[in-house]
Amino acid sequence: MFERLTPTDPDAILALMQAFQADPRPGKVDLGIGVWRDADGRTPVFSAVKRAEKRIWKRQETKTYVSFRGDAAFHEAVSNLLLGPATDGQWRAASATTGGTSAVQTALTLARAAHPDLRVWIPAETWPNHWVLARSLGLETRSFAYIDPDTQEIDRAGLLRDLDRAQAGDVVLLHACCHNPTGADPDAELQAAIVASLARTGAVPVIDCAYLGFGATPEEDSAFLRRLSTLPEVLIAFSGSKSFGLYRERVGLCLALADGPQARDVVENHLTRINRVTYSFPPDHGARTVTEILGDQTLRTEWQDELGSIRDAITTHRARLSEALRMRLNTDRFDRLTRQKGMFAMLPLGEARVAELRNAHGIYIVGAGRINMAGVTEETCATVADALATVLR
Template structure:
């Protein structure tokens, strides 16, 4: 049996992490891995998370299983955080998942059960695991135009034309905010146009909300998702707590499914719990309990929001600094898109050869398509990167 196994292509980002660790040069800079880091290069434990864990440790009396679909209090708290005042509890089923990735996987499984003939429409480019998971499940994938290489913004006319070809029952995957890997986001007016197109075609929106709070603010980053879900008869949302709560290793996420009524909600919830049973049975509870403890306590929630805002503003400051350095060194404003992008990522427009040169000559590690993690920088390393980009001819 095992003789039929075939080597799998290594994940490019994980491979890059290995190369970075093996590099013995002083002053090396990791801009590849998609994890938030503070100015000292550490992914910190947030204050509210520490306090929530203390309370949980002191109060917890058992490690017995919780509910198959997840702890109801956590599901309620996350539903409110993601959907806000647009939440229709009578039409929304929720599932606790193993991170945002687990939410995406369960969403694809659920959609495939509901419509075995669906196609998943994804942005060009998108997070590679979107495509990898869909193809592993045998779901056809179609790309829609999204990123304009010339302006480093959204090719919205191309996007509209392509998603307009989606069929009823297809899934159209949308990045809720902080597009990965480009950093280029839709405007409020563009979200409204996308919503109208999906209503016309009957395609089902599937929003990946991995970075809520990292772009323009918690509610601002969820505005597009809330508009889409409110206007659609059916919708899926996969949300992650890894970034905005900083609990990457706790693998905490949620899947929300908006359906057409209470009976459909209960059916969807039962099917989602069944999918958990078939994959990992009961979902992990520790991260979920941290999140629920924070969101359900006014003081903890306020402290978490304040620290998250510090993180967001810090990334915006780095964006402004890098754009300013590039203006100074090149005498042009062609890198101003860095300041306008949101979240951890921007795609710079460097060729793979230029990215390799920057790695070889300056020990600066980026993904081959020139996606960089802005949170991997600090005030001292921004000028180093800027000079390396100019010297490589980017």
């Protein structure tokens, strides 16, 4: 049987990680993998997480299964974090998942169960795994415009033109905040226009929320989600990897907003079935840690402060690189870095320049120009800016 298998295409980020690790040059810089690292190159555990885990360890007396859909307290805690406390008119169904990737897959699987012939509309610039997940489920995919190649800003007219082509039963994949890979988020006016387009067409948003708190406070970063939640049906895929630093715990939640209690009950039934045939019972430790933090004001404040420190560092990195490129290239076209949010930014490099950066300068970048701003520290900024200026001249 296995002799019939042929190798699949290697994962680009994994291949880049391996190449970086094998590179013996002392001045190499990793701007690739989407993980937060501090100035020392570490991805530290949040102190609020450690304190929460210690509490759980002291009082937990069993490791038995929770339920196929995970712990209801976790569902409520994350739902309230993203959307605010539920009211009688907000019919929600939720299911814990094995991370944010699995939450996206669960959302798409649920949508396929409702509309087997649906189309998935995906931003032209997005996390590559969005395409992989949709196509692995056999779903038809369409792209919609996102970034204008000339201005490197959001193509507002093109985006709305393409979204108006969606139909009832289709799903539109959106980023809640801190767009990966561009860092360019819709402003309030464009957010409202997107919601209006979805209301007209009847397409359902699937919102990937992987970087809450990396662009602004969690409350501010959830603004787009809350605007979208006014629609009759919404699917949200939440990840706790970045926002809580729980990368290896695989904390995720698929949250559905249904149009009434009867629809919610049917959705809950399907989410239970999807979990059952995928991984049966979802993991609980990371989810319980998040619940502990969000349910205790002291821990919650501590977490928000730590998240704010990461956000401030990213903002500083953006300003530092923007100024360094302005000085070296005598242009203001990289000032947009300071207007963008989150860990990522796209530079107009292309594959040839990315290869030159890697081979000649030891600067490792994903794809055709996505950079992780966490790697642009005070120590590395000059090296990165010099290399970028060389290939961009």
